[in-house]
Amino acid sequence: MDPLSWLFGKKEEKLPNQQAVDAEEYCRISELAKKAGSVNGRHHTTYTEEIRRLKQAQKYPEAVALLLKLIDAVEAQAKIDGFGLAARYYDHLIIVYRKMKDYEKAEATRQRYLNNAAKLLPRQDL
Numbered sequence: 837m838d839p840l841s842w843l844f845g846k847k848e849e850k851l852p853n854q855q856a857v858d859a860e861e862y863c864r865i866s867e868l869a870k871k872a873g874s875v876n877g878r879h880h881t882t883y884t885e886e887i888r889r890l891k892q893a894q895k896y897p898e899a900v901a902l903l904l905k906l907i908d909a910v911e912a913q914a915k916i917d918g919f920g921l922a923a924r925y926y927d928h929l930i931i932v933y934r935k936m937k938d939y940e941k942a943e944a945t946r947q948r949y950l951n952n953a954a955k956l957l958p959r960q961d962l
Contacts, residue, residue, distance in 0.1 A: 865917060873913030875902075880909045880925070887928050896936050903929040907948075914956040921956045923949060 873880050883906055890899040906925045914921045926949040933942035 869913045869917035872916050873909045875905045875909050880906045880913070880922075884924070887925070891928070891932060891935075894935075896932050899932050900929065900936075903932065911952055911956070914952075918956075921949070921953045923953070 870879060875883070883902065887899060887903065887906075890896075890902065903925050907929065910922050910925060926945055929945050930942045933939070933945060
């Protein structure tokens, strides 16, 4: 319940499939998700500039290797925190595969995103 609702005595409305999560549980879930969303000790969100540099330098094999690790981290984090699946690294990987003229892997990456995005919809209880 948010502080203003508590202050003014409003009850929090919940949908039937939602569960209340207390602050301690939320912090625990957040920490687990942060660890799951990390690659080489860094959270996946800190790699954007590195990916851009690799693509610009046309170091495609290195970019592919890093992007695959980042996608695994994004999926692992989404399974834990339930905030949905970030598409950024899938998009980058598809672009790199297309530049390498590997259209089958580009399509497989697109399908991987679509399959996982459908399973990992954002949670409603946090």
